[in-house]
Amino acid sequence: xxxxxxxxxxxxxxxxxxxxxxxxxxxxxxxxxxxxxxxxxxxxxxxxxxxxxxxxxxxxxxxxxxxxxxxxxxxxxxxxxxxxxxxxxxxxxxxxxxxxxxxxxxxxxxxxxxxxxxxxxxxxxxxxxxxxxxxxxxxxxxxxxxxxxxxxxxxxxxxxxxxxxxxxxxxxxxxxxxxxxxxxxxxxxxxxxxxxxxxxxxxxxxxxxxxxxxxxxxxxxxxxxxxxxxxxxxxxxxxxxxxxxxxxxxxxxxxxxxxxxxxxxxx
Amino acid sequence: xxxxxxxxxxxxxxxxxxxxxxxxxxxxxxxxxxxxxxxxxxxxxxxxxxxxxxxxxxxxxxxxxxxxxxxxxxxxxxxxxxxxxxxxxxxxxxxxxxxxxxxxxxxxxxxxxxxxxxxxxxxxxxxxxxxxxxxxxxxxxxxxxxxxxxxxxxxxxxxxxxxxxxxxxxxxxxxxxxxxxxxxxxxxxxxxxxxxxxxxxxxxxxxxxxxxxxxxxxxxxxxxxxxxxxxxxxxxxxxxxxxxxxx
Numbered sequence: 001x002x003x004x005x006x007x008x009x010x011x012x013x014x015x016x017x018x019x020x021x022x023x024x025x026x027x028x029x030x031x032x033x034x035x036x037x038x039x040x041x042x043x044x045x046x047x048x049x050x051x052x053x054x055x056x057x058x059x060x061x062x063x064x065x066x067x068x069x070x071x072x073x074x075x076x077x078x079x080x081x082x083x084x085x086x087x088x089x090x091x092x093x094x095x096x097x098x099x100x101x102x103x104x105x106x107x108x109x110x111x112x113x114x115x116x117x118x119x120x121x122x123x124x125x126x127x128x129x130x131x132x133x134x135x136x137x138x139x140x141x142x143x144x145x146x147x148x149x150x151x152x153x154x155x156x157x158x159x160x161x162x163x164x165x166x167x168x169x170x171x172x173x174x175x176x177x178x179x180x181x182x183x184x185x186x187x188x189x190x191x192x193x194x195x196x197x198x199x200x201x202x203x204x205x206x207x208x209x210x211x212x213x214x215x216x217x218x219x220x221x222x223x224x225x226x227x228x229x230x231x232x233x234x235x236x237x238x239x240x241x242x243x244x245x246x247x248x249x250x251x252x253x254x255x256x257x258x259x260x261x262x263x264x265x266x267x
Numbered sequence: 268x269x270x271x272x273x274x275x276x277x278x279x280x281x282x283x284x285x286x287x288x289x290x291x292x293x294x295x296x297x298x299x300x301x302x303x304x305x306x307x308x309x310x311x312x313x314x315x316x317x318x319x320x321x322x323x324x325x326x327x328x329x330x331x332x333x334x335x336x337x338x339x340x341x342x343x344x345x346x347x348x349x350x351x352x353x354x355x356x357x358x359x360x361x362x363x364x365x366x367x368x369x370x371x372x373x374x375x376x377x378x379x380x381x382x383x384x385x386x387x388x389x390x391x392x393x394x395x396x397x398x399x400x401x402x403x404x405x406x407x408x409x410x411x412x413x414x415x416x417x418x419x420x421x422x423x424x425x426x427x428x429x430x431x432x433x434x435x436x437x438x439x440x441x442x443x444x445x446x447x448x449x450x451x452x453x454x455x456x457x458x459x460x461x462x463x464x465x466x467x468x469x470x471x472x473x474x475x476x477x478x479x480x481x482x483x484x485x486x487x488x489x490x491x492x493x494x495x496x497x498x499x500x501x502x503x504x505x506x507x508x509x510x511x512x513x514x
Contacts, residue, residue, distance in 0.1 A: 051391060077393035091388035094380075105392045108399070157392070 004029040004161065004193050005050055010059035012045065019045050020056070021217040027210075032187050032194045034204045034225075037214035038239065043197040046214070047163050050195070051085055052076050064160065081109065084154025084162045088169055090146035092138040092153070098125070099134040102152045109157070124152045128182060144175025151182060155190075162186065164196045168203050180207055201240050205229070213239060215247075283478070284471045287405055290398040294406045300399075304407025308369040309414055315368055316361055320419035323356055324348065324426025331427070332435045341437050345446035348427040349420075353450065353458045357420040358412075359506050362465035365412060366498035370473040373404050374494040377477025378487035386478075401478065405470040412466025413459055420458070457513050464509060468501045 003026030010023040019042040027033045035043050048054045049061050052068040061068045066079060092101045103121045106112055112120070125131040128148040138146060147167060154162060167179055180203060187194045198204055204211060205225045212222040213236060221228060221236045228236055238246025254260060294301040327348045335341045377400060380386050386396040431437040473494050480490030 053387070053390070073395075077395075080391060080393045083391070085388070085391040087384045087388060089384065091384035093385050093388075094383065105394070108392070108394045153392075 003027045004064055005195070006060075006062040007046075007049065007056075008060045008062070010049065010056040010061065012042070012049065012054070012056045014045075018217055023059070023214075023218055025212060025219055025222075027193065027195060029193045030187075030191055031209040032183065032196060032207055034208035034211045035195060035197045035214060036199060036201070036204060036211055036239070037220075039199060041214040042217070043199075043214060044165055047085070047165055047195070047197055050163065051080065051083060081157055082160045084151075084157065084159040086147065086150050086154055086162065086164045086167060088166045089143075090138070090141075090150040092141075092146055092149055094138050096138075097134070098130065098136050098138070098141070098149050101138065101149060102156055105153065105157045120156060124156045125149075127155065128152045129178070142175070144171050144179060147171075147179060148182065151186070155186065158190075159192060161193045161195065164194065164198075166198055167196060168198055168200045176203065183207060201242070215239075279479070280471070280475050283475050287397055287401050287471065287474060290395065290402045291406060293398050293402050297403075300403040301406055301410075304403045305411050307372070308365075308404075308407045309411030311372075312365060312368045312411070312415055313418065315364055316415045316419050317422050319360060319364055320357075320422030321426040323360060323419075324352065324423030324428075325430050326426075327351060327356075327423065328427035328430030328435070332431055332437065341431075341435070342441035343445055343449075344427065344431045344437050345424075345442035346449040348431075349424060349446045349450050350454060352420045352423040352427075353454050354461075355506070355510075357416045357423065358458050358461040358465055359502060361416040361419045361462065362412065362469060362502040363499055365408075365415060365465075366469055366473075366495055366502065369408065369411070370469050370494045370498050371491045373408070373470075373473040374477040374480065375487055375491045377401075377404075377474065378480035378482070378490050381478070381480065382482035382484075382487060397478070401474045404474050405467075408470030408473070409463060409466040412469065413462040416458060416462035453513075457509075460513070461506060461509050464505055465502050468505060469498050472498050472501060 005025075005027040007023055007025045010020050011018070012020045012023075023046075025046075035046060037043055045054070049056060050063060052061070052063075052071070055061075055069055063079060064082065066075070068076065068079075071079065092098075093104065096104065099121055102124055103117060106117055106120065122131055122134065125134055128151050130145060130148055130152065133141065133145065133149075138149070141149065151162075162183075164183065167183065168176055171179060183194060183196065184207060186192065196204070196208065208225055210222065211225050211228055213220045213228070215235055221231060221233055223231075229240060231237065231240075235247045237243075255263065328344065331344050331347045331351075332341055335343055335347065377386075380400065386400065389396045389399060428439075428442065432439045432442055476490040476494045476497070480486045
């Protein structure tokens with residue numbers, strides 16, 4: 001295995017409910033890697049494992065050749081400086097304007113003189129097309145703009161890895177196109193590794209070099225988007241076609257209706 | 268069950284406080300962060316503290332005058348009001364107002380930062396939220412509290428002077444000279460010690476509740492309420508302990 005991110009035999013459970021069981025996944029460098037799966041399959045949990053916010057119950061997570069569990073907080077922070085994490089809502093600091101949000105990591109970690117800092121921030125904002133929005137507050141931005149500012153904030157630290165949590169959720173078609181293009185161009189021009197967590201099948205088909213589909217706590221299928229669309233696996237077919245019928249049930253696990261009513265009344 | 272939960276929470280608070288204090292060096296390295304928080308906690312609480320101080324002083328003037336008149340010693344009004352304000356009412360009432368004005372603001376601000384992923388985002392950028400967000404707010408509170416208590420005492424004395432001297436006719440010379448003769452340095456020190464301890468306790472409670480709050484609207488609301496309740500009880504309990512030790 002030679003992935004820049006590797007999960008080896010990972011078990012993880014939340015309050016007795018197993019999210020991952022013996023999950024093994026290797027993410028190749030310099031590609032756009034998509035992690036897909038129905039809601040509730042632990043896609044965001046996977047990102048938390050990769051960034052060391054949580055640790056697996058069993059198994060190991062390796063990033064850039066380092067076992068996350070063995071790292072001190074200082075070493076983990078050094079590694080995180082090489083990783084950019086984009087939250088679904090952007091998670092911009094609401095008391096700072098766009099410029100200061102993008103400048104935030106530089107002010108915290110590097111002691112640049114003000115002129116170099118301004119140049120760096122405005123150039124990075126230019127790359128996401130928002131130099132003109134530098135003095136806006138996060139509350140004045142649309143969802144797509146907030147995500148682009150968050151991307152600029154992640155890029156300013158020159159990361160090796162960019163992790164996107166549901167980057168397409170709730171975007172209008174134009175913003176969607178912009179974000180898709182930015183993810184692709186950022187990945188190719190800066191030679192970084194992108195991990196995109198999403199359940200938007202069509203966007204991922206256009207964007208990703210490699211797709212892994214999660215189901216039942218494991219990787220159910222992986223390969224190029226084209227290979228997956230040819231797959232005869234019923235679960236993959238159901239997921240890619242968006243059909244309510246198939247191995248993934250419409251109903252959340254529950255007892256038969258009559259028994260449920262009786263149990264409910266009895267409690 | 269509730270008792271174990273309570274004990275566990277006190278334990279969590281203690282560990283949190285140690286972690287927060289251990290990260291305090293940041294306020295020396297980056298004084299700007301501290302100054303912002305002294306402004307947020309202190310300057311923004313100024314109006315409410317000044318108004319309350321003035322009214323409390325005016326009430327003390329009226330009550331004190333009525334009481335002292337029965338013993339024929341209204342000229343001691345200045346001393347009575349000054350001792351009451353410096354040793355007790357200044358620090359305690361300011362701390363209670365501070366819990367309601369600045370403590371709630373701290374808790375809800377940090378709670379909402381958590382609810383909107385801002386704290387995790389900092390953590391992801393290798394910025395320790397306890398150091399960047401928590402420590403400056405704690406020390407802002409520690410520094411702002413004694414300053415506010417002093418302002419409260421000054422406005423209180425002014426209020427008492429207006430009522431006692433201008434309205435009730437106590438001799439102004441007597442009012443001030445008796446006060447200067449009877450109030451000692453240790454009375455002032457008692458007030459300063461109390462207000463620094465209150466500021467520390469309030470800061471630790473408000474920041475803890477903010478970091479611990481559930482990242483939901485109800486969670487932030489409950490945490491804010493807990494800040495006021497726990498802070499108020501803590502202030503009165505600390506007040507008793509310190510008074511018992513210093514008297």
